[in-house]
Amino acid sequence: MQLVTTIQEVRDIVKQWKKEDLTVGFVPTMGYLHEGHASLMKEARKRDDKVVVSVFVNPMQFGPSEDLDSYPRDINADSKLCEEMGVDLIFHPEPSEMYHDDFCSFTDINGLSNHLCGLSRPIHFRGVCTVLNKLFNIVMPDRAYFGQKDAQQAAIVKQFVKDLNLPLEIVRCPIIREADGLAKSSRNTYLSAEERKAALILSKAIFLGQELVEKGETSAKKVTDQMTDLIKTEPLADIEYVTAVNGLTMEEVDEIKDPTLVAIAVRIGKTRLIDNFVVEK
Ligand code: PAF
Numbered sequence: 607m608q609l610v611t612t613i614q615e616v617r618d619i620v621k622q623w624k625k626e627d628l629t630v631g632f633v634p635t636m637g638y639l640h641e642g643h644a645s646l647m648k649e650a651r652k653r654d655d656k657v658v659v660s661v662f663v664n665p666m667q668f669g670p671s672e673d674l675d676s677y678p679r680d681i682n683a684d685s686k687l688c689e690e691m692g693v694d695l696i697f698h699p700e701p702s703e704m705y706h707d708d709f710c711s712f713t714d715i716n717g718l719s720n721h722l723c724g725l726s727r728p729i730h731f732r733g734v735c736t737v738l739n740k741l742f743n744i745v746m747p748d749r750a751y752f753g754q755k756d757a758q759q760a761a762i763v764k765q766f767v768k769d770l771n772l773p774l775e776i777v778r779c780p781i782i783r784e785a786d787g788l789a790k791s792s793r794n795t796y797l798s799a800e801e802r803k804a805a806l807i808l809s810k811a812i813f814l815g816q817e818l819v820e821k822g823e824t825s826a827k828k829v830t831d832q833m834t835d836l837i838k839t840e841p842l843a844d845i846e847y848v849t850a851v852n853g854l855t856m857e858e859v860d861e862i863k864d865p866t867l868v869a870i871a872v873r874i875g876k877t878r879l880i881d882n883f884v885v886e887k
Pocket of ligand 1: 634635636662664667694734737738756
C-alpha cells in the first residue's frame with residue numbers, strides 16, 4: 607500500500623493502472639476510520655481491481671461554528687486499517703494541495719440539499735459536492751462507495767454524478783452499527799460515557815420506526831410522532847429533525863411507501879448525530 611499527498615502522484619499511479627485495464631474503486635473519507643469505512647473498503651475490494659481511499663478533512667464542508675478544528679484525526683491508525691483491508695493507495699493531501707489561494711469554483715446542487723441536514727448546515731453539501739467533484743477528477747474511479755448513514759449525501763452525490771455525466775457508478779452500502787445499535791460515526795468519539803448511553807436513543811427510535819412500518823403503519827406522521835415521543839424521553843437529547851421524506855427528492859411525504867427515507871438528527875450534548883432507515887417495499 608502506498609500513501610501519497612499530491613494530486614500528481616495519484617494521477618501517475620492511476621494512469622498506470624488504467625493502462626493495465628484495471629478498475630478503480632474509491633472510498634472518500636475524512637479519516638478517523640471505523641468499521642463503517644472498513645465495510646466500504648471491503649465492498650470496493652470485492653468489486654474493483656484497485657482500491658483508493660482519500661483521507662481529507664474538507665474545510666469547505668464545515669460551517670463557521672462547526673467542528674473543523676476539533677474533528678478527530680489519526681492518519682497512523684487510518685493507514686493501519688487501510689493496510690488490513692487491502693487498500694492499494696491512500697491519498698492524504700494538505701488543504702493547500704486541494705484548494706489553491708485563488709480557488710473560486712464550486713459544485714452546488716438545488717432542491718435535494720434544501721432539506722434535512724441542509725437546513726441547519728446551509729453550505730455543507732456545496733462543500734461536499736465540490737470536494738467530491740475534485741476527488742473524482744483526480745482519482746478517476748470506476749466506482750465510488752458511500753455509506754447509507756449519510757443517506758442525503760449519498761442521494762445528492764448520485765444526482766450530481768448523473769447531472770454532470772461523470773463516468774462512475776455510485777455504490778451505497780448499509781449502515782454499520784455498534785453491538786448495542788448506535789450507528790458508527792467518527793463523531794461518536796466526542797461522546798462522554800453518559801452521552802454515549804444517551805445516544806442509544808437514536809437507534810432505539812430507528813428500530814421503533816422500522817417495527818411500526820413492518821407492522822403495516824403507512825402514516826408518516828404516526829411513525830415520526832412515536833419516534834419523536836421516544837427520543838423526548840431522553841433528557842440529554844435535543845431533536846433537530848425526525849422526518850419521512852421521498853428517498854429520491856428528499857421532500858417530506860405524508861405516506862410511507864417505496865422509496866421513503868425516515869431520517870433523524872439529534873444533538874446529544876454538543877454532538878450532532880444522525881441515523882435513518884429506508885423503506886423499500
Ligand atoms: O462523508 C464524508 O466523510 C465526507 O462528507 C466526504 C464524502 C468524504 C467528503 O468530504
